[in-house]
Amino acid sequence: MSIVETATELARQQGAARVIDVTLRIGRLSCVHEEALRSSFMLARETTPLAESNLTVIPVPVRIWCPRCHAEQELTDIQRFACPVCATRSCDIRAGRELELESISLDDFTRETTDGDTPHS
Ligand SMILES: [Zn+2]
Structure with a gap:
């Protein structure tokens, strides 16, 4: 390792x-x-x-970039790559x-x- x-x-x-x-x-x-x-x-x-x-x-x-919020958002559910605030889908993964x-x-x-x-x- x-x-x-x-x-x-x-x-x-x-x-x-x-x-x-x-x-x-x-x-x-x-x-x-x-x-x-x-x-x-x-x-x-x-x-x-x-x-x-x-x-x-x-x-x-896991954090994704939300194009609608213009911000990084922390995912609460990693099965769904969507903004937790506005539900916009995003696959732009910034951390995780x-x-x-x-x-x-x-x-x-x-x-x-x-x-x-x-x-x-
Ligand atoms: Zn959003």
């Missing part, structure tokens, strides 16, 4: 031994089922720095196909930077 490879590569670049958290953005149209994704993530991460990491999934809603790495948090990276001026919010 390329997500695991990307995160492993990032961890190596930062000199981190372990990845603590992995956050993904997944669009509702990306044809990715969260359950299936989680089980393949569990398998793919085994011999990598991600072996004990947490997987967080941020679902991305994402499958991307949003962020990762690294073990050693965090430790190495805490002797500096890490802001506490």
Whole structure:
């Protein structure tokens, strides 16, 4: 799985031994089922720095461009590509196909930077 490879590569670049958290953005149209994704993530991460990491999934809603409203509208029903406000049909999809790495948090990276001026919010 390329997500695991990307995160492993990032961890190596930062000199981190372990990845603590992995956050993904997944669009509702990306044809990715969260359950299936989680089980393949569990398998793919085994011999990598991600072996004990947490997987967080941020679902991305589907947005279409409505030519009548001249605006992006969020679909409530992904079976019907029509504007939820004025019911105009549109296949101009602006969001919802994402499958991307949003962020990762690294073990050693965090430790190495805490002797500096890490802001506490
Ligand atoms: Zn509309």
